[in-house]
């Protein structure tokens with residue numbers, strides 16, 4: 491779609507009504523104190539967000555449970571459920587720009603990226619799982635001839651989804667769409683700083699014909715609303731994207747409550763590895779800048795560790811720095827902006843803390859390192875490149891989730907592989923080389939869910955996003971995601 495600045499500006503000027511909770515198809519105030527929603531663009535107060543208490547969450551989960559038990563969704567003919575999800579995708583498409591603008595005002599992603607990555611990808615995801623839902627078959631097992639052993643795939647029941655703020659619609663859809671497609675009920679908990687578009691999504695779902703109670707949304711603080719959801723005895727499966735610290739807590743809540751299954755996507759510290767024999771070092775430098783700086787580094791698969799062969803290190807870093815300097819940081823609603831705002835002041839301060847620690851530990855700051863555009867009242871940071879980062883440094887080991895790139899040289903393939911695997915994470919990776927055998931060796935040797943070769947960050951709904959090591963478990967996207975939302979049941983019939 492072609493975007494025009496005047497339409498974006500008009501949409502951005504619209505006031506936003508105080509946001510409520512969606513429980514059992516009804517919009518309700520939360521029992522907690524409403525929370526202010528501050529826009530990262532200029533720090534202004536946009537609206538308020540309802541804060542769901544433990545009681546509100548219990549009501550949402552009970553509504554989801556009741557909707558599941560009476561079969562109003564799971565027993566609908568697959569073709570009818572499919573039509574509803576297609577209708578939802580059409581409604582998202584109808585609202586692409588309003589949804590994208592609302593999301594940008596809430597979370598700070600640049601509008602050019604948000605249009606495709608948020609409503610664009612959410613619509614595509616709902617269509618993909620709408621099409622998938624009547625292509626999932628049961629099985630007949632090859633057992634002895636006097637027995638019929640049938641393996642059914644059944645919906646799990648109530649799915650709780652707790653999602654983050656960087657791509658709320660995209661990540662929300664990755665969880666809600668397959669969960670609904672398989673006939674489950676859902677209670678969704680968006681992040682405090684990116685709830686507005688997901689509330690609108692739920693409104694559109696009702697309009698599309700998802701029955702009341704099947705898709706509920708509770709907003710509020712993670713430690714109150716999220717915790718109550720994760721402790722709920724009514725939740726069968728919990729799906730999450732966010733930090734490792736919260737992921738650990740969720741497993742504890744599961745153990746303390748009903749042993750609900752937890753699927754966690756916990757981010758990364760993904761290595762982008764450039765060999766001297768890369769087909770085009772200039773193109774690799776530009777791609778390396780995009781890999782870390784798009785969405786201000788607030789991307790779980792960001793290429794946040796650049797490993798470069800020593801013989802081309804200086805030249806490569808200089809080209810990368812040049813490319814980064816050309817990326818315009820600014821108001822995310824402006825079409826000329828390439829790097830929008832950092833989501834919150836807390837996040838910005840955390841990013842700056844990483845840079846300060848890196849400098850103290852011996853890293854050299856090549857470009858950036860500081861806050862910018864402070865006069866706007868918003869939260870912006872210059873793209874930052876730090877060289878000489880060593881495996882024992884904090885910047886090497888911990889996810890910043892900001893526009894900060896750690897650069898480390900290596901001398902040969904064995905060292906590159908050792909450095910690549912030297913963190914607790916294992917989400918994504920990139921390898922740049924024209925040596926085919928080396929490319930395959932690296933793909934085999936790197937422990938991560940995806941390895942990009944001579945590109946970085948390519949993705950599609952048809953391929954899984956899955957973490958290894960402490961980046962998480964289970965897969966979002968693709969047909970593999972469906973496994974999280976079904977139980978296997980065997981019917982063993984004596985003939």
Ligand code: ADP
Pocket residue numbers: 652653654655679680681682710711712713715716717720731732733734735736737739
């Ligand atoms: P980030 O550091 O990227 O904000 P978090 O893991 O803190 O990541 O947040 C991701 C999601 O987890 C958000 O929706 C947040 O509200 C929720 N959350 C945070 N803490 C908890 C908690 N203790 N229990 C349940 N959910 C939580």
